[in-house]
Amino acid sequence: MTTTVAVMGAGSWGTAFGSICADTGADVRLWARRPEVADTINAGLGNPEYLPDIGLNEALRATADPDEALSGADIVVLAVPSHALVESLAAWHALVPRDAVAVSLVKGIALDTGRWASEVIRDAWDLPDGRAVVASGPNLARECAQRFPSGTVVAGPDEAVCARVQAICHTPWFRVYTNPDRTGVEVGGAVKNAIALAAGMADGMGYGENTKAMLLTRGLAEMTRLGLALGGRAMTFAGLAGMGDLVATCTSSQSRNRHVGEQLGRGRPLQVIIDEMNMVAEGVKSSPAIAGIARDHDVEMPIVEHVVRVLHDGLDPQDMAVALMGRSPKSEFHGMEEARG
Ligand SMILES: NC(=O)c1ccc[n+]([C@@H]2O[C@H](COP(=O)([O-])OP(=O)(O)OC[C@H]3O[C@@H](n4cnc5c(N)ncnc54)[C@H](O)[C@@H]3O)[C@@H](O)[C@H]2O)c1
Numbered sequence: 001m002t003t004t005v006a007v008m009g010a011g012s013w014g015t016a017f018g019s020i021c022a023d024t025g026a027d028v029r030l031w032a033r034r035p036e037v038a039d040t041i042n043a044g045l046g047n048p049e050y051l052p053d054i055g056l057n058e059a060l061r062a063t064a065d066p067d068e069a070l071s072g073a074d075i076v077v078l079a080v081p082s083h084a085l086v087e088s089l090a091a092w093h094a095l096v097p098r099d100a101v102a103v104s105l106v107k108g109i110a111l112d113t114g115r116w117a118s119e120v121i122r123d124a125w126d127l128p129d130g131r132a133v134v135a136s137g138p139n140l141a142r143e144c145a146q147r148f149p150s151g152t153v154v155a156g157p158d159e160a161v162c163a164r165v166q167a168i169c170h171t172p173w174f175r176v177y178t179n180p181d182r183t184g185v186e187v188g189g190a191v192k193n194a195i196a197l198a199a200g201m202a203d204g205m206g207y208g209e210n211t212k213a214m215l216l217t218r219g220l221a222e223m224t225r226l227g228l229a230l231g232g233r234a235m236t237f238a239g240l241a242g243m244g245d246l247v248a249t250c251t252s253s254q255s256r257n258r259h260v261g262e263q264l265g266r267g268r269p270l271q272v273i274i275d276e277m278n279m280v281a282e283g284v285k286s287s288p289a290i291a292g293i294a295r296d297h298d299v300e301m302p303i304v305e306h307v308v309r310v311l312h313d314g315l316d317p318q319d320m321a322v323a324l325m326g327r328s329p330k331s332e333f334h335g336m337e338e339a340r341g
């Protein structure tokens with residue numbers, strides 16, 4: 001039987017993910033906030049604002065009517081930015097079919113809640129815990145839409161639900177793995193954005209590959225410490241949603257987070273950088289929330305803390321570099337030795 005999938009959000013990743021699901025033969029309805037975006041997709045012209053010059057699966061149908069998108073959906077995919085999640089969930093609650101599975105593509109913390117997207121979705125829609133899953137990995141939307149070989153992780157506590165979601169997005173060019181560690185996968189997707197901001201700053205200041213490699217690896221240590229403190233599994237951070245996404249995001253010219261960091265590293269003001277973009281850089285709003293969760297759990301995250309200070313307290317990226325390099329010498333895996341894996 002054909003699975004009906006509602007993808008809520010026709011930005012770069014929602015559109016690319018919807019097209020991937022259509023590639024598996026699922027019946028996909030993509031909700032776009034603006035009717036003209038839906039019309040352009042339905043006319044076979046793709047989504048030029050978010051994915052210029054990329055052809056989408058022609059079976060992908062778009063609509064600006066959330067009721068039309070959600071009606072009869074077996075699986076509902078959330079692809080709005082984290083700052084729009086809470087209001088969107090409230091607006092759509094009454095339209096969501098009772099037995100639907102929710103999949104979060106959101107790599108961030110729901111604004112003003114300080115909570116991970118999957119928890120917020122589960123509670124807003126009164127779902128059993130196992131029916132709120134996340135999908136995360138090194139998935140630069142443009143490359144996935146181009147059908148370049150890529151992989152992702154679908155994570156949730158109910159193996160059968162994860163397998164259902166895997167089945168609607170696993171293709172010969174998009175490999176989907178399952179993982180029971182939803183917490184770890186969600187922590188990975190959010191923290192890598194903060195680290196990509198730092199990596200971009202290093203690029204903007206003209207530092208080299210050693211610096212990038214150190215930031216990425218010490219960023220992985222921060223991600224792992226936080227994830228373990230919240231109950232995640234150590235192996236998850238060595239996987240696609242951890243190390244994999246850090247590599248893609250910290251090194252890619254396509255990453256919006258790395259881009260914002262690079263511009264900051266060149267000395268440009270944050271608001272000017274944001275105003276020039278038509279897409280979201282989740283780390284800008286999520287980094288303070290991540291730092292807050294880390295402090296609440298007594299987890300040390302110096303890179304994330306300094307990124308927050310550059311973003312929101314006017315710290316100069318050059319001074320961030322001096323401060324991070326001037327920290328007292330440590331043992332490499334401090335804060336992780338006692339961890340359960
Ligand atoms: N783009 C990627 O490569 C990629 C890959 C994996 C995960 N993600 C994650 O997916 C999520 C969505 O990102 P994206 O890249 O598709 O974003 P985007 O900036 O490309 O598009 C955002 C979409 O959300 C809509 N939107 C914005 N504000 C809204 C509001 N208040 N209410 C409803 N809709 C609103 C926009 O119209 C647009 O369709 C983010 O959490 C991001 O981190 C992105």
Ligand SMILES: O=P(O)(O)OC[C@H](O)CO
Pocket residue numbers: 107137138139140141193196245248249254255256257258280281282
């Ligand atoms: O463009 P970014 O920085 O939001 O990164 C996109 C994806 O999350 C990469 O996996």
